[in-house]
Amino acid sequence: MNYQSTRGNSPVVSAAEAIKLGIAPDGGLFVPTDKVTITYEELANLVPLSYGERATFILKHFLTDFTEEELSQCVDAAYGGQKFDTPDVAPVRSLTGDLSVLELWHGPTCAFKDMALQMLPQFLVRAIAKTGETSHIVILVATSGDTGKAALEGFANIPGTSIIVFFPQEGVSEVQKMQMVTQEGQNVHVVAVQGNFDDTQSGVKQVFGDVDFTGTLKEKGYRLSSANSINWGRLVPQIVYYFSAYADLVKSGTIDLGQAINFVVPTGNFGNILAGFYAREMGLPVKRLICASNANNVLTDFIKTGTYNRNREFFKTTSPSMDILISSNLERLLFELTGRQSDKINTWMTELKESGVYNVDQNTLNMVQSVFWSDFATDKETLATIKKVWVQHNYLVDTHTAVAINVLEKYRQTTGDTTHTVVASTASPFKFNSSVAGAIMGPEALAGKNEFQLLQDLSTFTGWPIPRGLRGLNRRPVLHHKVAGKNEIDQAVRNILL
């Protein structure tokens, strides 16, 4: 399996090279050159396996320049030991006969990003060796809260690498911020950006595209790479949990093998739901992928109309990880759905960059709508959903997961489709505890309390334990104080590296 750029102007590379580079030299995103198909029998064979065994099976189809032994070492290092607080890694909980929740937040940083970011450093270390790379790899990350901490946790003290995480100074939860600024490790840097996530991601992408700067870095012995979902090495481990959830539902007798299900995914940068799309393309029986947005509903509008327009107000919501107006991975989806027409992708991405808007043709829109459905939830609806799920099911969800559940209700009301649906639960409710506590305990419970006091209150009220990774967070020393203007991201990289 090789990898090509969505923009069509970069050489085809191996998986190891694609993972090492992170983003294609022409500014596009790497996608597999060939389609992978999983047969009915292979799907059946996944059912009795452990999460790690399922992962190794899926990964080997995409990372063909890695041996099966290497992949199973990567899997053990990522998901083995005590890193995840359950041996199931990503368990599925059934709430009703037609609704299950895929809990993706049992890793060290309490968000779904751990599913891939415990793995990516393992891939990268091996990719460096495979490609004979001699430069020190510098991982640049733009985060709206979850990727940053998960990447720091994954890459801390990984030999041959450094990591610089940029986060919007006022655009993440208190818990997310503390998780990042208290990160230990000799090779980690964290910078608060005076701007929103889109400013941060655009600034980081600009650094990747600055040929003079990357040339200077090369001379000094540095090569840039990415731990965002623009890196294929981030996406491929995420494909696994769609298969694993399906296998678990078959194993529990909730569905029959071959029966189609839906997934509803809270969506920001479009990486998670895109992994679901690739799983579907591989033959996983998925009827609909429901794309759930918050008030930053650029994707909802796009999926309904075919117009992507980022020229709109940017809202700070209670689901900050999804406060995004430029969803990077949509580029990969459009590449696949247009039959891999790089010229169209180049046109749309140039229009997006220059005017903030592009329109896809009717045929492409039809293709999008044949797989995806989308709507959004306001903050008020999100908090009401958290309360409703708690009261009806005695089950706690975070704000992002609540957005997904609210949008699923809208989907069912609109379409009448009662297909069994899996909600991708992307973060622990304790990560967004003031919103969650306010929703279920009432706003008066928040009075005079900071997020860290509320961790304990939420745990006492619900009987749910505070996740290991969040205990004592407020007592950890703040180790990172750097701040950059939204146009100073390249300068921040220079200051750190040169």
Ligand SMILES: N[C@@H](CCOP(=O)(O)O)C(=O)O
């Ligand atoms: N929601 C993300 C934003 C970056 O997305 P990624 O999937 O490309 O890393 C975050 O939490 O940082």
